[in-house]
Amino acid sequence: MPKSAAPAEAPIDGPIGGRSTVRTLLRLWPYVRPVRTRLITAAFVAIVASCTGLVFPLVLKWMVDGPVADGDGAGVWLGALLLLALGLVEALLFGLRRWLVARPLAGVEAAMRADLFRHLQRLPVAFHDRWASGQLLSRGTTDLMLLRMFLAFPLTFLLVNGATIVVGVIILLGQDFTLGLVLLAPVAPMVIVCAYYEGRYTAVARRAQDQVGDLTTVVEESVLGIRIIKGFGRHRSQARAFRELSHTLRGTELAKARILAAIYAVIMALPEAAIGAALVLGTVRVADGDLSTGTLVAFLSTALALRWPVESIGFLLAMSQESATATERYFEVMDAEPEAPSPAPSAALAPVATLAPAPSASPAHSAPESGGLRFHDVEFRYPDAPPDAPPVLSRVDLHIRPGETMALVGATGSGKTTLTALVPRLHEVSGGRITLDGEDIAAMDRERLRTLVAVAFEEPTLFSATVGENVLMGAEGSAGDAELARALDVAQADFVYALPQGTGTQVGEQGLSLSGGQRQRLALARAVVGRPRFLVLDDPLSALDVHTEALVEAALRRVLADTTALIVAHRPSTVQLADRVALLSGGRVAAVGTHQELLRENAEYAWLMSGAEAGGPAGLPAAAPPSPADPADHAGRAAEEAAR
């Protein structure tokens, strides 16, 4: 049983460690900038509100030493009214602060999320291969919520409480210098102790976050792979892996709690002791007559009022730490390079034009040599592959003439899917060029390239939208119902009309779930709806049953007649759609020819097609199925077809 006990690794080896909390958090500035006025005003309001709280004891002192001692009823009233007024002001200011930041901070969170989404959509596909979507999602949700909370509370309150402490200390020192010094005594040791624990806390907190990630992975896999776990009766060993990880997590969390507890203990005990010392000293001095009772009461009252700001520093710092981690995680993704913009078309076209032998206005028709889809000495290796690993594709030369349909055949893992991904530039070639009608795709704007090339993937993905929307995604905004109907017809997807709301039926994650064959047909419809110049289909008929497959093939032939197409094929029946076949072997195009030619001349091809179609008449258009070689095989094929 695989154990996912391996420590979670940061999927990107960026220089993220060793940066200070403050410097990390400063990266938030561009997002905070637009709301800075509100935020600063709010902080200012909060400082004023907090200081209002500090005036309470002063009024109290005035009352105790004045009207109360003198028995002055009116003075008492005055004092009480003053307190009431202060109280109202304080309440309103606190409310004002929150009102000031509520909408803007929700806005900051939304802006950061929108940016993340936008950025992720434009990162290379290779990036998405490396990162689980869950990892990205947690950055877009929990991390951003944490940051919003950080901006709302810890950031403001570190400032506010800092200011309150300073003002409070000034008041304390102003009231009585010696007593004030006594109270300040524990500051230095507290700072040292907190700094020490803070560093350790950060490390443990990050470890805990990573372990949660590992645990989540086990949960995810055990849910996604439930049929395998049940099919092999392996839920016990899966549960064991889960138990081990969750126990490890518990241990880490407890270690984290102990560090936190130590911080809190220090923060509780030291100031309390200082207040005690001040009380004793103050009592002596009141007894000696050096100090008024009112001053002592006010002094202690102020000191107590400062306790919450001081105590809170601990968790505010802890939250800041976590926010710094969240910021790091967020920018880990935001720092990844999006697909490089294509060079300016004019500059890029120049060399291509010189390479193209026929610089005519319509190269597709007048220059068949450069027209169509052409691979020139293409090499590809994954960007994260070790440098010594052989490239997935090397020296691939292939020319698909305008209007021609080329089937791509190769053994499992020979790089067929990878090759198809190069055409719409989901991956970038590492060497060589791919040209469309003579134009190097590396120089083309991706938007335009992807308008020219339509793709149907091996795994047909539908989005949460209506059937119609899912199909029309493949066309520019212009396509309407007629186009939709045509595309559905080509893909033989008339089952759509029997759905509850027809083409308006919701599908995808939040809608009706369709079978693999149905999804595949919709993906095919999506690929053909825009009448693309170039069509790339990755094993487009694999999940269809025999009858449907035959119908789709017939309809698809009409589309393919005037489309330049590359079709990955596993089966002879799919190969029949193509004019010619290219055999991909060992990362290279080993042979090109018609189905018949290759069957005759190429042993590997014959082996891949299992000799099932050997011996057909040569030279016929491949669209016409060859006659079967022997009856036994024929019967077998029939059985195969029936089996669907």
Place this chain on the structure above:
Amino acid sequence: MTTSSTSASTSASTSTSTSASRNTPPEPDPNQPKPAEDATPPAAPDGKPAATADDPFDKDDLPTPPGATRALLRSLLSPLRGRVALAAVLLLVQQAVVQAGPLLVAYAIDSGVPAVRADDYGPLIAVAVGYLLCAGASGALQYAFIVASARVNQDVLLDLRGRIFRHAQALSVDFHERYTSGRLISRSTTDVESLRELLSEGLQELITVLLSFVYISAMLLWLDLGLGALAVASFVPLYLLVRLYQRRAGLMFRNRSTAIAAVIVKFAETMNGIRPVRAFRRERANDAEFAALNRRHERSNGGAMLEMARYVVGSRLIANVAVAAIVLWGAHRVADGGLALGVLAAAVLYLRRLYDPIDRLGMFLNSYQSAAASLEKVAGLLAQTPAVPEPEASAARPLPALESDHPGREVRFDGVRFAYRTGGEVLPRFDLTLPAGQTVAVVGSTGAGKSTLAKLLARFYDPTEGRVLLDGVDLRELSGAELRRGVVMVTQEAFLFSGTVAENIAIGRPDATREEIEHAAKAIGAHDFIASLPDGYDTDVRKRGGRISAGQRQLVAFARALLADPAVLILDEATSSLDIPGERAVQRAMHTVLRGRTAVVIAHRLSTVEIADRVLVMEHGRVVEDGAPAQLIAGTGSFAELHRAWRESVVS
């Protein structure tokens, strides 16, 4: 493609999903048999799927029995009673110690000062010692409490996580198909997380707040009955305010969580489908759609924060008015000589503390709201009874000893009928015997019931009526381990777990040696591609999982099944992604390795049907033809007809 789709689709989806209408108990819909392998409504004109709005699987919450949430919380905490009590006592004492401060101040002013003036330092020393003790004790107790409560919290979370995990694993495949992986994952991640927040931050906050309320009130009452009563009276408007906030914020939070769920779904879906997104230039359209969802969340999020602002203003106003009133009255009484000055000073100090934690109470309410909602969802999940339970250890029967050298066993469907709970019948009553060692191919159109037959045999489902017998033993009487020695099913989706390739194959038999693993891989033709991976059998599939093609994954799945060495092997369209040589290798392996084993093959492909001893043709849940392949082709049944039709289409 990486397989992890953490699409936490936490939405209380009001979508028009009809895919689960089969589970609505009160209104059986005879039109709607929903074959598990194909959730498409039949194209028949009368087959309009009934979109039932009240289907529990359409919503996020499963029906929760009344009191289940509370019972769950109780059952989580009761084993930890001792520790909970310890933590509570620690907090109780700690708060008592902390609240002793102002009392010492009062004592110092009222007794200490006069005593010192009389040169009696006794009271002062008492104050000094008292304060020192308090300081030390409050620190130490704080430490002890945090550690003790962290233990309780972590044990509760450990327990809860384990329960969700084990329960989810015990629930039937049928349940998993309807509940969706996203929801299950979010149950055991985000929902557990919100409970963690409540436990680790909120609960301590609440207890502290409540305790200090009680302590301070008691202290004030003790100091002076009148002042204390006034303070206690101020709780009434505070309580009303809290209630009001709870109601209004609850609404806000629900809006917010619906909004964020929509954001999450869109986000996850886009990232999981990044290839088509790119290829079809959906970036801008997605940006716009996402912006709308994001904006909705922003509004509700801001709204929730404003609600909190209103609460803070309200609570502060009440608190400050109360303080002013108490001071006014107290000062008058001191002026009149009816109250000691120290008492007033202490009372005022206490009052400041009394109202301090009200803001934090608001925060607690927030985390409580979300944790309660989460816990309810979890309770709903845990309340589901596994539809396919393992037998009690005492009731379990072993399989009889094998009669021959061959590993195969006889399978018998004895009066089996299978229908969904809504009454949609998938398999009408039938009898079927598969002799030991026979390889049976099952063919038929989509929705004919082939997969259901296989799932009954694998005991992913239990039959509605009748029994499935393995060498005469009802599958329901076999323990989990015994069942999997008997029957193993390989499905079309070849999921790889994180870990190495070798570990993935070893799922078939965890105690297998490396030689056995390699032998299985060689037998199925997977050895070559595995050996060419960067680290061979030790390649981590997650790191390069996206680069192992669908066909290669199916080979790994096959090797896994070979290694498991079961008596009955079920292959459910298990070769769909293989190329022809791959298929040939599987076929060869079947000829040799599977000889003597009972095998059920649901197949699309020629080669697998070719090796079958017997073919079953299914239509509408019934076996309509049954015989050797050659015999059926020669006959006049639908199988032969299909075959002829195909031949004509090829020749013409």
